[in-house]
Amino acid sequence: MRILITGGAGFLGARLAREILKRGQLNGQSVSELVIADLFHAPADLLADPRVKGHAGPMLEQAQLFKSGFDGVFHLASAVSGECELDFDLGLRSNVDSSRLLLDSIRASTERLGKAPRLVFASSVAVFGPDAANPMPALVADTTLPTPQTSYGTHKLMIEYMVADYTRKGYIDGRAARLMTVAVRPGKPNGAASSFFSGIIREPLAGTATTCPVDAHVSHPISSPGTTVHGLITVFEASREAFGGRMALNLPGLNVKVSDMLAALEKVAGPAVRARVTFQKDERIAAIVDNWAKGCTFERAHALGLRADASYEAIIEQYIEDCKTRPGYPAEALNGLK
Incomplete structure (x- = not known):
């Protein structure tokens, strides 16, 4: 399998990459090449693995890479919540425009190769929020109507629907998983409000x-890095039937x-x-x-065998x-x- 991780040089993406390399396979198939695309270079330990190919630079400049054909994609690249609130245009470019480019590039490869890759999109619990027309319940469920109150949450919801529609059209086998806030992250604070x-x-x-x-x-709701990565891989490996429809689910x-x-x-x-x-x-x-x-709550993830920490x-x-x-x-x- 040839796998792509966007945002793979970041904390969660790098952890996901290390776990995939450790397993050596996804869904019973050997991973022969793991491509990491991010704004920055991937960590040295990942680049030292002969199965890893790193690509650094803005996603909007990587269309040719995305068109090259993959068996699986994990789309994690994103500008975070605080950044999107401070710079509206940055958020649109980094989240919406880049995701559209990625999906259209994969669409081109699907039409050329005749095979749609499986894609997992890392959405967020930030798609939920209170609205005068839609009060937010104490516990948001898979079926709660999302009404995001930040640009970041709005971008995530827009991409959820894009992934669902590209799946409907047969361009990808897409599934969106809403991540809870991941903690504890190492290093310095980032621009996320969380x-x-x-x-x-x-x-x-x-x-x-x-x-x-x-x-x-x-x-x-909080999830550890290990539990989150396990959830992303489980969603990738789930059958279309087990995932249950095209709409996003909540990770535990x-x-x-x-x-x-x-x-x-x-x-x-x-x-x-x-x-x-x-x-x-x-x-x-x-x-x-x-x-x-x-x-x-996370009934659909629970049905896949996933549990909270x-x-x-x-x-x-x-x-x-x-x-x-x-x-x-x-x-x-x-x-x-x-």
């Missing part, structure tokens, strides 16, 4: 004081409050580490987060173990535990 969900765990464990920009009672998430996250941090790492987190409200971030889902303590413990064993995690990530 970045603090990782920061309030990551920074204290590294020995650094940090502030939480929202109130302690804020609730949100653990519905937790910020106060629960900090209590779990104290339980795992101790009160001194927890004390490094204080609250300082950021009205811009708080306003964005206030329009997000407070929790989710067992607890938030387990998510923190996974991060600590990853810091000790995985590439891409800085050496000082656990200095706060010394």
